[in-house]
Amino acid sequence: MFARRIVVVGTGYVGLTTGACLASLGHRVVCSDVNAEKVAQLSRGEVRIHEPGLAELVQEGIAAGRLEFVLGSAGAVADAEVVFLCVPTPMGSGGGADLAVVESVAREVREVLPTGCVLVTKSTVPVGTSARLRELVGRPDVAVVSNPEFLREGSAVHDFLNPDRIVVGSDTQDAAERVAALYARLGAPTVLTDAASAEMVKYAANCFLATKLSYVNAIAELCERLGADITDVTEGMGYDRRIGQAFLQPGPGWGGSCLPKDTAALLQVAEAVEFDFPLLQATISANARQRERMVAKVVDACGGSLDGVRLGLLGLTFKAGTDDLRDSPALEVARLLAARGAELVAFDPGLRGDEPGLPLTLVDDPYRAAKGAAALVLLTEWQEFRTLDWTRVAQELEAPVVVDTRNHLDPDALRRAGLSWRGVGRTPVG
């Protein structure tokens, strides 16, 4: 089952993790990309994305002769047994998934794929894409398989090597089994199904997670209005094994490179088959409102206007543990605050030196973000924010107010330092 000749097309969060992890499982892997600089860096073992354990796996794979990086796909696939497509499928203009890159790679490799090779979509693609690719490739001797990926950014290697499940779908059973066999050492439950169902699992799962979060954010708002405490409420809900504790943390809305685009894509797919999906529509619109709600909290904390008001921001990435700013709720809240005239100074431990392309000043220290600010606004739940020296923060701030959009901080620690704390779905403290 080992030492398969595998090609991974696309060396982003998913492709690089897939390539490095499959190499660590004993397979021979070639990763291809169109970005020459990235290929050169990776060939030297340099990983520029923040993913714990990934650089080490890449370096080990290269040293063991099991992992290499090449520019372009056509040359790489000539003797491949399995080719994974891990290229972007961004939100297109109508909200649907844009399959241009997936299709262009399929066109690029279709004539050079060896007989018996399996072409696998690991990119998130709408139901029907495998069938479309089969047509586009037009090779009865090449099977097409859907093998969606469920890893989270920030824990990509861990998630890939410890999956809750492996999903493999194909209308060619033998090809699906060959792909599933690549993961045999992981011992995960494996769902073997048809291609359309595998593609649907991915959207159904991501949209369910988004719905869970929009629901929790709505319950948090209700808690605020009714005097209940969301932290106790979600703890009480989460012990129910049918609900679970995960994904119950309220915040400034869900974001990142996947949940927003995947919810929009499923909605578009539903519309295409004339299926009315108000539940998913509400999940999405509630998320946009949640960002506005965080802005209203800050306006309220600052006495009604943000015009010319200086604010310190803690966190800009879409969640902690990543350097990814794609569709970050924190960035969107920052943009809305700036639009109301606020002057923003931000600190994010994942973004040293980078400019997020917003009208804000990025500083390399949380106390500098607090300096002279009318309020400190926590937007991303970095662990190190919990242990700030709150007395020092209080000295730096112009007004002693902290708005915690993730309920991440200890309100009592802030109160002891003379700061007032305002969270989400909880009674303000101080």
Ligand SMILES: NC(=O)C1=CN([C@@H]2O[C@H](COP(=O)(O)OP(=O)(O)OC[C@H]3O[C@@H](n4cnc5c(N)ncnc54)[C@H](O)[C@@H]3O)[C@@H](O)[C@H]2O)C=CC1
């Ligand atoms: N980021 C995540 O956590 C997850 C992403 N996914 C899905 O996986 C897919 C890839 O996502 P990411 O890895 O985040 O994307 P990414 O943007 O991090 O990486 C994509 C890579 O593909 C390369 N690329 C672009 N065009 C190419 C071409 N024609 N030939 C070869 N390489 C090309 C880019 O240079 C880049 O290195 C998307 O469909 C996404 O929805 C699925 C699960 C998790």
Ligand SMILES: O=C(O)[C@H]1O[C@H](OP(=O)(O)OP(=O)(O)OC[C@H]2O[C@@H](n3ccc(=O)[nH]c3=O)[C@H](O)[C@@H]2O)[C@H](O)[C@@H](O)[C@@H]1O
């Ligand atoms: O398809 C994908 O790309 C991936 O999308 C998400 O992973 P990821 O985008 O890395 O981020 P999550 O950890 O799911 O967080 C998404 C957003 O929800 C927010 N969130 C998450 C959990 C929570 O309790 N509360 C909350 O507000 C996060 O802050 C973030 O903005 C899914 O969790 C992965 O299973 C999936 O593979």
